[in-house]
Amino acid sequence: MGPEQLPLNIVHLPPPNEIPIPTPATYTEEISSQHVPLVVDNGSSTLRFGWASMNEPRCAQNASSKYKERRQGKQLLLFGEGIDSESGARAQSKTPWEGDVLVNMDALENALDYAFTNLSIDSASVDHPIIMTERLASPLHSRALTSELLFELYGAPSVTYAVDAPMSFFFNNRPSAGHFLTSGLVVSFNTASTSVIPVLSGRGIMSAAKRIPWGAQHANEYFLKLINLKYPTFGTRVTTNHTSWLLRNHCGVAPDYTELMRTLADPLQLRTHEVVVQFPFALPAAEEKTEEELARIAERRREQGRKLQEIAAKARMEKLLQKENDLRELTELRDRRGEVGKREWVALLQAEGIADDQELEHAIKKLEADLKKQRKKEAADGGDDILEEPSFPLLDTPDEELDEEGLKEKRKQKLMKAGFDARVRARKEKEREREERAAEERADAEERERDLAGWSSRLRQEQEDIMNRIKDRTRRRAALGDRKSAASQARMKSIASLAADERIPKKRRKGTGEDMFGADDADWAIYRKINTAAPSSDEEDDLAQLASVEQKLLAHDPTFDLAQTHAARASARSALLTAFRPIYDDGDVEGQARIHLSTERWRACEPWFTPSLAGVDSAGLGEILQHVLGMFSLDVRGRLVQNVFLTGAPAALPGLPERLEHTLRPVLPTSAPLRVVRAADPAIDAWRGMAAFARTEEFPRTGVSKAEYEEGGGERVKRWFGGNWNASLIG
Numbered sequence: 001m002g003p004e005q006l007p008l009n010i011v012h013l014p015p016p017n018e019i020p021i022p023t024p025a026t027y028t029e030e031i032s033s034q035h036v037p038l039v040v041d042n043g044s045s046t047l048r049f050g051w052a053s054m055n056e057p058r059c060a061q062n063a064s065s066k067y068k069e070r071r072q073g074k075q076l077l078l079f080g081e082g083i084d085s086e087s088g089a090r091a092q093s094k095t096p097w098e099g100d101v102l103v104n105m106d107a108l109e110n111a112l113d114y115a116f117t118n119l120s121i122d123s124a125s126v127d128h129p130i131i132m133t134e135r136l137a138s139p140l141h142s143r144a145l146t147s148e149l150l151f152e153l154y155g156a157p158s159v160t161y162a163v164d165a166p167m168s169f170f171f172n173n174r175p176s177a178g179h180f181l182t183s184g185l186v187v188s189f190n191t192a193s194t195s196v197i198p199v200l201s202g203r204g205i206m207s208a209a210k211r212i213p214w215g216a217q218h219a220n221e222y223f224l225k226l227i228n229l230k231y232p233t234f235g236t237r238v239t240t241n242h243t244s245w246l247l248r249n250h251c252g253v254a255p256d257y258t259e260l261m262r263t264l265a266d267p268l269q270l271r272t273h274e275v276v277v278q279f280p281f282a283l284p285a286a287e288e289k290t291e292e293e294l295a296r297i298a299e300r301r302r303e304q305g306r307k308l309q310e311i312a313a314k315a316r317m318e319k320l321l322q323k324e325n326d327l328r329e330l331t332e333l334r335d336r337r338g339e340v341g342k343r344e345w346v347a348l349l350q351a352e353g354i355a356d357d358q359e360l361e362h363a364i365k366k367l368e369a370d371l372k373k374q375r376k377k378e379a380a381d382g383g384d385d386i387l388e389e390p391s392f393p394l395l396d397t398p399d400e401e402l403d404e405e406g407l408k409e410k411r412k413q414k415l416m417k418a419g420f421d422a423r424v425r426a427r428k429e430k431e432r433e434r435e436e437r438a439a440e441e442r443a444d445a446e447e448r449e450r451d452l453a454g455w456s457s458r459l460r461q462e463q464e465d466i467m468n469r470i471k472d473r474t475r476r477r478a479a480l481g482d483r484k485s486a487a488s489q490a491r492m493k494s495i496a497s498l499a500a501d502e503r504i505p506k507k508r509r510k511g512t513g514e515d516m517f518g519a520d521d522a523d524w525a526i527y528r529k530i531n532t533a534a535p536s537s538d539e540e541d542d543l544a545q546l547a548s549v550e551q552k553l554l555a556h557d558p559t560f561d562l563a564q565t566h567a568a569r570a571s572a573r574s575a576l577l578t579a580f581r582p583i584y585d586d587g588d589v590e591g592q593a594r595i596h597l598s599t600e601r602w603r604a605c606e607p608w609f610t611p612s613l614a615g616v617d618s619a620g621l622g623e624i625l626q627h628v629l630g631m632f633s634l635d636v637r638g639r640l641v642q643n644v645f646l647t648g649a650p651a652a653l654p655g656l657p658e659r660l661e662h663t664l665r666p667v668l669p670t671s672a673p674l675r676v677v678r679a680a681d682p683a684i685d686a687w688r689g690m691a692a693f694a695r696t697e698e699f700p701r702t703g704v705s706k707a708e709y710e711e712g713g714g715e716r717v718k719r720w721f722g723g724n725w726n727a728s729l730i731g
Contacts, residue, residue: 025119053691136209193215
């Protein structure tokens with residue numbers, strides 16, 4: 001089964017989500033009296049919030065937009081999914097984050113207003129302890145502004161800052177989760193970065209933590225660039241929402257990226273692993289025609305085809321006659337070379353638009369070659385039937401004896417006579433070529449019988465030379481598509497010189513001095529240089545010669561097979577390109593609205609391990625893991641690799657645990673146990689961990705109170721296992 005016969009794995013984009021209308025949570029007396037802590041996971045893309053007593057958080061897109069509604073002229077403040085309700089609001093949306101730094105406090109205030117309103121907190125102050133996430137190694141200025149907002153505006157009694165990765169580790173490794181592991185290596189995949197945090201005895205070692213500047217947002221943008229590069233003229237706009245959905249549902253991490261790419265070099269494997277994304281499309285309304293109308297249209301096209309064939313045949317004949325006349329004139333001019341003086345000879349050459357003797361010889365050889373090729377083609381079209389000379393009675397009749405109809409008939413007979421003579425000459429030329437070809441074949445057979453190895457080596461070298469010439473033409477044609485390439489610049493210079501050339505040879509002048517460029521075939525040599533789509537006769541000759549050489553090798557060289565032919569090599573390359581990006585007909589509306597994703601499904605995720613693939617100057621995740629492990633002793637290193645814990649929404653990508661095992665196993669002793677696990681729910685386990693910790697007796701001792709804030713400033717935090725500052729040392 002060929003690649004084109006495999007069934008397509010077609011997926012359809014989900015419909016646009018309806019804007020949810022959240023139901024406010026009930027602010028009960030129990031929550032108010034017990035001062036249940038508020039848990040806020042301030043993510044770069046998603047805001048998760050809720051009471052510590054809740055099992056699941058409430059979620060919203062962490063973005064806000066101040067938008068002026070045009071119809072009524074009202075200023076609107078939209079948050080979360082409500083931004084999608086207005087077409088112009090998306091362009092003006094803002095998030096609290098720029099990369100991995102919290103900088104936009106207005107957007108953070110909008111997010112907290114949304115969260116507290118959704119939790120039915122209507123009072124002027126929030127009389128509940130707050131536990132809120134912050135990034136690893138968060139800048140003190142960001143923390144100070146956040147503390148000022150929470151204490152001064154919302155009147156929070158205490159604030160605890162937590163790093164999301166240790167809290168997800170705490171939720172999945174606490175005793176109530178069924179197992180209790182207090183040490184491990186936490187790999188946290190965030191929107192704008194990826195962090196590696198070692199945890200020993202239940203406490204994060206922040207001084208040994210490392211971070212790389214690559215996250216889900218960068219992978220999404222890189223994925224979109226790959227799609228735009230593969231489909232630069234795709235009719236439907238591909239948005240970041242589309243690529244985000246595709247990244248989550250149809251992309252993955254390759255356990256061995258190099259080996260996978262080597263496997264996908266096979267067109268069959270490439271088609272097997274691809275995903276076809278079907279975008280919405282609308283079929284055009286088809287105009288139905290009756291059978292009589294279709295028959296009339298077909299007959300009209302056939303009639304047009306016959307007329308075009310007649311016109312083309314007449315034009316070819318006139319062109320052949322013109323070339324014969326030109327060759328005869330130039331040959332007669334060359335014969336007069338010894339009959340006239342030097343000055344007169346130069347004047348004769350200039351009158352014909354020729355510079356010197358060398359150019360004259362070149363023009364004669366060129367005409368002879370063109371005539372030879374044209375006669376061969378005419379002979380092939382006309383077959384090998386014996387020609388009987390028709391009669392042309394009006395050719396010998398003087399024009400004075402003929403009326404207007406007779407003159408037309410005479411011109412017609414003259415053209416027919418010239419065509420008959422041309423066919424006779426073509427057949428004679430064909431017979432001569434047959435004799436020459438037979439002599440060459442006899443000589444070739446003698447050489448083959450005398451030295452088969454030398455004969456085969458010569459033909460193989462000839463095959464390589466011809467294929468290299470074809471490749472050079474293909475590369476030049478491709479280079480002409482780049483306006484900055486040397487070939488394209490030379491083409492533009494040729495066009496500019498033609499436009500500025502005011503010299504008109506005398507041979508091409510009419511009475512008014514009109515430029516007759518294009519009247520001679522020599523003029524089209526420059527046209528073939530500037531027209532990338534112009535067919536090349538040299539290329540046709542090379543292909544015919546290549547086919548002849550390969551047929552001889554296949555017939556007489558047992559070591560030469562079909563796989564070594566030019567057609568097989570080109571077919572393999574063409575099959576791979578076709579499998580990588582299939583081409584649909586212009587009338588196939590459904591196919592034109594498809595995107596075929598193959599290597600991009602793994603290439604978009606590979607920069608986590610090879611950032612240079614996306615142009616990022618950073619170490620990969622594998623190098624960072626090895627560096628962090630190298631900071632500890634062997635026994636501690638063994639404890640860490642027994643629980644390599646993955647958290648964050650991108651941690652759900654298929655193949656990620658296998659890739660980390662494939663990366664870490666070579667740097668560990670063969671007997672060292674290695675265990676890579678995912679969080680139960682990588683996206684929301686950080687919030688669950690904070691909610692579970694807020695219900696413990698230790699939680700009140702981790703928060704900064706209002707009095708401590710007023711005394712020590714907004715940068716102040718307390719030491720505890722989930723914060724950015726703790727008292728653990730590297731062991």
